[in-house]
Amino acid sequence: MNQGNTGKFRADDGVWQDGGLLVHLPVESRWVGVFLAFQSQSWHTDDTTGHTLPTAPHALPAEDEATLRILAALVNPVGHAAGDETVTLVNTSADPVDLAGWHLADQQRHRLPLPSGTVDPGSTLVVPVHDGFELGDHGGSITLLDPDGLKVHGVAYTAQQARREGQTLTF
Template sequence: MLSHSQAGTGRAQPMDAGGNMPLNSYGVLKGTVIDRRFASGANPHYQIHVVDDTIDYRIAVNVQSQDGSQVEYVVKSHFAHPLLRDLHELKPGFHPLESKPGGLGLDFIRGNLVDRTEFVPLPFSAPGPDNDLNEKLDHYVQRAMADETALLYAFGERWGPENGKKDKIFGFLPGNGIHDIHMNQGNDARFKKDDGVWQDGGLLIHFPRGDQWVAIFLKFQTQAWHTDDKTGHTLDIPVSGPPSDVAGGGGGLPTVEQPDGIVRIVAALVNDARTPERETVTLLNTSNRKIDLAGWSLADNAKSKMALTGELQPGGLTTVVVQAPMVLSNKGGLITLLNAEGLKVDGVSYTKQQVSNPGWTIVF
């Protein structure tokens, strides 16, 4: 993986109480796109020149891997999530973010931003103008350059300002920017020191005309999806219960080791017209075997959990009434399903707008 040391300052990183050394200077930059460069030669980054009211920044985005770890990507052309409301209120510039739930920090897993199965792997080849991700990024970046109202939000680790040193790509002074624009947890041993929760990178672009949000999320195939809630390190997953009847999860089907999607959150009633305090979540067993929900739980935006019981037959549905301490806010929120081992099985998000009509059920 080539992203963790391409543009950083080399400063020592603070160690947290758990012995983990997460990213230094994690945050989000809000600004206007004025230029870009394709990845080329030995540099596997697509470069974006962004300005706020007074400062220039370079955003270095991995679009290719040269060491066999393979970049995976998701592009969501109509992204919706409750965090967008608060992002919109930020002033232009770089904003340091705390790596904790309930804030603006990104966490692909805990923030229900993206499903693991949505990631598309890039082929292992040299970067260049024909690189698929180069082209996909450039489509939206060029559109942002042509729209004076468009704004880019880049999440990652800041480097600089590098006083007296020009930026090596765009030439502005001083050099300054954001990198690690990708998942920053579940790393292999080489980059384990960068692991942390609520510190993932990503790009969001807002086009106010039409109120369209575009989200671009990146990770590497060497990064694990299930990570420790405190350190972000890869979990040693305990295997219990009946093994999957699909060897290796053939066809992308869930396994005991990778349970993602074996039970899905398919609907939620957040704003009941008749009984405002009554909220429900509907679950679907997608598998061909019975699922015992003993030890499973649902969690809300604040990670407050509600225990589940009962069994789900193959293809079966169940609608559960939400009980305290779990709460589904009418301002938008998250719903996460965890199995008996504490692994995330499914997760969804909903916005304030989606629950603005009392009595209507949201379908995910």
């Protein structure tokens, strides 16, 4: 990864210079990607300069520090009923989370604002999917964005996982 550097390496920041290792698993019909970055680099960077965004945390929150996480999704409701898809979130922190400004994003980057209110510690929130937000039956991804528009959690699912009608996928 060649962006979000700190100190004397900030001048090395660039965009479209990322690298990674991609592995195709034909038996499972899926790809796996490995992307590495130095701990001193930020994940949230400007698309033009490659520099860390001013509102971004130094790095993505550690697994045990995340406040809201995507827990599950119903991507293929029985009868393919439009509007019956849902995404379930969980508050993993010890404090209530105010949902003002939070969004979900689908694979096509359509955004769905979360309902107003708060999620209590340890509680879940089931978010109905609507307004052009797409949970594809052929696989897809769901991203959780904080009020600054930064990714705090994301999940992906395959066509095989989405095939069974009425089954809630857990992540």
